[in-house]
Amino acid sequence: MRNIALFDLDHTLIPIDSDFEWGQFLCRVGAVDADEFARRNAEFFAQYQAGTLDPVEYLEFALGTLAQFPRSKLDELHQQFMQEVINPALLPAAYDLIKKHQDQGDLIAIITATNRFVTAPIAIALGVEHLMAAEPELDANGNITGKLLGVPSSGAGKVVHLQDWLLKQEVTQLRQLSDFTHSYFYSDSQNDIPLLERVSHPVATNPNAKLSAHAQAKGWPQLHLFDKQ
Template identity: 80%
Template structure:
């Protein structure tokens, strides 16, 4: 494989934030105290959009919520979440973009700040084998303990996780002739700055301005969906 293509997930390959929508889903089905959870979830989401989110604080909140449920119940809830929320958000434009890189036989990975429990089934549905995501600690029965393993996969953390993942394969980013990274958020500027082909995808205002100043291409996948 001569090239590598990396993709953010939320608002990049799907036009929603899967982590936020998971929280909204838990409220709708009565799995959590809707008023309290929605209040905290909305506050964290606003911080994320503003670029002020403490990723460890948020992940401890999100993983702590998951830790309340036995794994079998979590998996049952996630199947319903996929059917009701995620499947309608899997749009042709995202599959077409992925297929372009698949047809070129590029090494493809999704790298997301959202935790693996929420995102692994989404990556599978998109046909992407490799997923770099926030890693929840699991006990012997695969129940989520509420603790985060390692550093968050956000900001500079995405660069760290990418380098570590490639090192496990005895590779480094410079081994590839070209490297693409598609993202919607200014929070991903550290990783966008280190690839050969950064692409602002459905960009928020801050990333759009940065991309324009840097001469990066900007695309809107879901404009006509």
């Protein structure tokens, strides 16, 4: 294992934003005040697309919402969310891309700004063992408290999460990106430029306009994963 392949999740491996869709789902099933939640969720999503989102402010909102429910109820809701929203968005092109790196024997991980509660079942469904995500604090009973552990896993925070994660891996002498022969990172957003610039093979995947322009200037390849889906 000499190569590492890293993937963003939302709009990269799936053609939707799982965090935004989770909020929409909660509104649809009546789990939250639909008008107020949808308003705030839409505001944060617009900030994310514009690259102006305060990740701590958003995560406190998102995790605070999760903290309103016991874990058993959250898990029940998430199963329904997977069936109704996520499973239809798991497309062959994403599986094929992951399988290409699996067949090469690469170390594979998803690294996402979305919290672990929302994304862990999605990573499992995609067949990816390793996940770096925003980490919610849990109480002794496994319930989400509403607090964030550590730094947000967005922007430059993805570099921090990756460095910490690599140090914990039991892969001999592979403790930082430069130790790998090849390192890949697939992402759709300019928010991920800090990590894209750290790997040897950055790939702008389903890129938004800002990342597409940056990739073109840098000579990075652009992959439009879902064009033919």
